[in-house]
Amino acid sequence: MEAILSAVAEVFQPAVLLIIVAAAVYGIVVGSIPGLTATMAVALVVPFTFFLSDVEAIALIVTTVTCSIFAGDIPAALVRIPGTPASAAYADDAYALTRQRRYQSALGASLVFSVLGGLFGTVTLACFAPQLARFATEFTSYEYFWLYVVGLSSAAVVADQSRLKGAFALGLGLLLSTIGLGTDFSSPRLTFGFDELVTGIDFIPAMIGLFGISEVLRNVLRLDEGAPSATPAAHPEHGSLRSILQLARTRKGHLLRSSVIGSFVGMLPGAGADIAAWIAYAVSKRFSREPAAYGKGSLEGIGDAAGANNAALGSAWIPALVFGIPGDSVTAIAIGVLLMKNITPGPAIFSTSSGQAVLVFSIFVTFVVANLVLLPIGWGAIRAGAQLIRIPRRILLPIIVVFCIVGSYSLNASYFDVAVMLVMGVLGFVLERFQIPLGPVVLGIILGGPLEHRFIQCISASMAPRSFLPSPIAAVLFVIVVAMWFGPLAAWLVKRSRKPPTP
Amino acid sequence: MRSTDSTPLFLCTLILVGVVAACGGCSRSDRYPSRPITIICPWGAGGGTDRVSRQMAAHLEVELGVPVSVVNAIGGKGVTGHNRCAQARPDGYTLGMITLELNMMHWSGLTELTYDDYIPLMSVNEDYAALLVGKEAPWTTLNELQRYVSEHPGELRASGTAIGGAWHLALAGWLTSSGLDVDAVNWIGSTGAGPSLQDLMSGGIDLVCCSLPEARTLYEAGEVRALGVMAPERAKGFDAVPTFAEQGVDWSLGGWRGLAVPRGTPPHVVQRLLAAIEKVVSGESRISAGFEIVDGERVPNYQTFPEFMDSQRFNNRFRRQPEFLAFLAETDEKFGELLTSDAMTSVNTEKFSPLAFPGMISVLLAVSLAGIAVNGRFGQGGEERITGDPVGLTGYLRFALVPAAILTYVLLAESVGFLIVTTAITLGMLLALRTRLWLSVVVAIVLVPSIYQVFAHALRVPLPQGWWGW
Incomplete structure (x- = not known):
């Protein structure tokens, strides 16, 4: 208890609070530029931590991560370029709301629910970390394999049109992910003679292309017609912060459910926020009263x-x-900084006898403060972003293209990535013409590598299909996958068998 | 053309801002170094190589007086990053952190690249491979493990990195030098030491081969035990871990990291860099690393590079130029023998075809396509909802403009430079979308230099600098 109080006292120093506010602004600016990731935002501030005290350094890192992840939602709503793969889960909803002139509601919901979810995650971290870490070691290759399949299936089955199209999009993403040198192989494949493809396709340029460039292409095609899809002029909307807090109050249970999913999936190394967001979105749609709105501007889905x-x-x-x-990689950088700042990770890290309790508790306190600071600063960023909607499309579209170029180039300083972005943009345009969802493609590219790696690991241990379900956890995940894909079919069969046969 | 409601005064201010932004920070002179330097790190952010690179960058920044930033060019088992440095313009503004994999990848046919493509400057670190087991494992010494492996060949599963990676080579070297077959232990590929240790704890594998600093947390917590380290002497900070030589196995392998520049870098640049690096590794260069509160005053805590390495349990191993070069040649030969030996090449041939998984995915794609086709024929969903009139010729022309602009950047930016190319494509696109000329010029002049300032200076992205250093 004493340790907690002194941690609070440490964090509530003027210098630390100033750093938190500065880091929040910085995180939001970097996170909202397409192509710049939270990883990059954190890596860039590492040199500054050399000059800071331990608690200040922790405050800087934690706040930058928290705020830059949220900021990934801003370009998703404005120009349909998700800043993080997790935002890709609800990019279509946010962008659709923007086009319905409800930009502020969309991002407001994202902000408020982000903050509340973040606070829940912090409580989980502070209270159950040792037990949960122990539980996470129960996950062997098999459980990871099924978890990835659950995450990927979530993305595919929420597809608006048909599961088959979702499956097609997913397959496309997975196939793209196998390009290059896999973890388990010593020779590259499917590179078609391009040396650059040995590395494979990075998801960031792919995401910028699939979502951003394809939308630009769609728009330039019919620029003069003034289609209703045009970015609308500013319009006084009713998305006030109060109405969104009202929404959060009515959705307490749903929020708890998503937060539990998020905390649970997030604690597994290599799973993380991307899978969590997709699963939560799929669960939200499955149990929603108006599932038809999902993908077309559902505040519930976004939240x-x-x-x-x-x-x-x-x-x-x-x-x-x-x-x-x-x-x-974000946590990897953060841990690197912690090591430098006299925090040694280990199972005893939370016990007060380890001598680092104050520093560790200051991580939790900073998480809380960072989330609270995110609320006003994030709201300010949303209001500022609203100004972008006023720009006429014939000026905005070239600007978007330039940002797409610089964003995909910045990641690796690679021209090939820019070319990948272009190809993906055209691909995204074609896919959308056939009403094939883009989200599963992105998730497929991200999770294809780990999925294949776990699959190879499992199958090299044993070829027998039964060996894929060695534990209750694996079995549960398997049942979820089957239910997701074949649930509607089973429901339909049951309904038909109950109906008396027509003569 | 509705966008004319801005006041002229506002626009003039913007132009002024743009011009000032364009001029700032774009000078070029003959003195080296006169502009930011990039260190290419071939491994991911947050890993050991990344941390060493970033610390080195912070010190070099002080010594050289220009910004030094780290770019993680990852993937392809290190090929990408190593290649990026070797192929960079040899002007001293691109450095590379090279690692032991450089001496491995050309033997396994991943690339043509060898240490000969660089001017090696100095190696800054070497961490030796260690063999780790779970806390409940029955073996307490290397000899017990060796006996078990010889009695149960092919039973144990080990990991630590990808197939054919450095720690895989370390394990193979241990097996051959203790008279065992290379395939007496199965190597399970993984994405790195972290995931492998996780697998060790969940019981998915029996052995992990990686460096001791990588396993430090779990080792110090007693969750894993180290049976030995493949080093000439015991590792600093891990004094309880015996070496392989002490246990009668003559085998050592260290993962080293060092700085290099592309071949062809002018000698005066190399000398300037060597002098700076020498100051860093000798501990002369100091940067602040936090504060101590003494009598309510903040007293900066300075740290040298070797002190940083010690605090992270990274082994300081500095090899200066002639020694580094000889070391590179020697290890390259040693790895060549091992990697091209029959035993190792047989291990490296995969049990499963690399195309097995893509093949399965293709089946999924084919099935879903067939399903969509059937659905479409029966008119359930799958119907295109594209409405409106056919797109006119100008629409298609504008459509082609976007790829053209992006391709222009890809093809010309490196030689012409970021500012010129990006201004040109921005102007081109704006005009093609029939924005008024003066407005297009204003947007381009404000936008491009602002992006340049934010990305190249604030965010330290090495944007292309072409003919005039723009």
Whole structure:
């Protein structure tokens, strides 16, 4: 208890609070530029941590992560370019709402639910980290394999038109992910003679192309017609912060559900916020009263997925703090900084006797403060972003193209990535013409590598199909997958068998 | 053409801002270094190589007086990043952190690239491979494990990195030098030491081969035990771990990291860099690393590069130019023998075809396509909802404009430079979409230099600098 109080006192120093506010603004600016990732935002501030005290450094890192992940939703709503793969789960909803002149409601919901989910994730991290980390070690290759399949299936079955189209999009993404050198192979494949493809296709340029460039292409084709899809002029909308808080109050249960999903999936190294957001979105749609609105501008879908996304953020620190095994590259950088700042990860990290309790608790306190600070600053960013909608399309579209180019180039300083972005943009345009959803393609590209790796690991242990279900966890995940794909079919069969046969 | 409601004064201010932004920070002179330097790190952000690279960058920044930033060019088992540095313009503005994999990948046919394509500057670190088992494993010494492996060949599963990676080679070297077959232990490929340790704890594998700093947390917590380290002497900070030589196995392998520049870099640049690096590794260069509160005052805590490495349990191993070069040649030969030996090449041939998984996915694609086709024929969903009139010729022309603009950047930016190419494509697109000329010029002049300032200076992205250093 004493440790918590002194951690609070440490964080509520003027210097630390100033750093938190500055980091929040910085995180939101970097996170909202398409192509710049939270990883990049954090990596860029690492040199500054050399000059800061321990608590200040922690505050800088934690706040930057929290805010830059949220900011990924802003370009998703404005120009349909998700800043993070997790935002891709609800990019279509947010963008659709913007086109319905409800931009502020869309991002407001994302902001409020992000903050609440983030707070939930922090509580999980603070209270259950050692137990959950222990539980996470129960996950062997088999459980990971099925978890990836659940995540991928979620993306496919929420597809608006038909599951088959979702499956097609998913397959396309998975196939793209196999290009290049896999973890389990010593020779590259499907590179068609391009040396650059040995590395494979990076999801960031792919995401920018699939969502951003394809939308630009769609727009330039009919620029003069003034189609209703035009970015509308500013319009006084009713998306006030109060109405969104009202929405959050009526959806307490849903928020809890997404936060639990987020915290649970987030704590598994290599799973993380992306899968969490997709699963939460699929669950939200499945149990929603108006599933038809999903994909066309559903505030509920945005809220639930955004909540899970940010809940996963806090719990991603669990394996990193307890076992020194970071779940993703952002946490890996953060842990690198912590090591430099006298925090040694380990199972005893949370016990007050370890001598680092104050520092560890200051991580939790900063998470809470960062989430609270995110609320006003994020709202300001949303209001500022609204100005972009006023720009006429004939000026906005070239600007978007330039940002797509610079964004995809910045990631690796690679021209090939820019070319990949272009190809993906054309692909995205074609797919949308045939009403094939783009989200599963992106998730397929991201998770294809880990999925194949786990699959090879499992199948090299044993070829027998039964060996794929060695534990109750794996069995449960398997049942979820089957239910997801064949549930509607089974329901239909049951309905038909009950109906008396017509003569 | 409705967009004319802005006041002229506002626009003038914007133009002024644009011009000032364009001029700032775009000078070029003959003195080296006169503009930002990039270090290419071939491995991911947050990993060991990345942390060493970033610390080195912070020190070099102080010594050289220009910004030094790190770019992670990852993938292809290190090929991408190593290639990027070797193929960079040899002007001293692109450095590379090269790692031990450089001496492995050309033997396994991944690339033509060898250490000969670089001017090696200095190796800054070497961490030796160690063999780790779970805390409940029955083996307490290397010899017990070796006996078990010789009695149960092909039973144990080990991991630590991808197939054919450095730690795989370390394990294979241990097996051959203790008289066992290379395939007496199965290597399960993984994405790195972290995931492998996770698998070790969940019981998915029996052994992990990786460096000790990578396993530090779990080792210090007693969750894993180290049976030995493949080093000439015990590792600093891990004094309880015996070496392989102490246990009668003559085998050592270290993962080293070092700085290099592309071949062809002018000698005066190399000398300037060497002098700076020498100051860093000798501990002369100091950067602040936090504060201590003494009598309510903040007293900066300075740290040297070797001190940083010690605090992270990274082994300081500095090899200066002639020694580094000889070391590279020697290890390259040693790895060549092992990697091209029959035993190792047989291990490297995969049990499953690399095309097995893509094949399965293709089946999924074919099935779903067939399903969509059937659905479409029966008129359920799948119907195109594209409405409106046919797109006119100008529509298609504008459509082609976007790919053209992006391709222009891909093809010309490196030689012409970011500012010129991007201004040109922005103007071109704006005019093609029939924005008024003056407005297009204003947008281009404000937008492009602002992007340049934000990305190249604030965010330290190495944007292409062409003919005039723009």
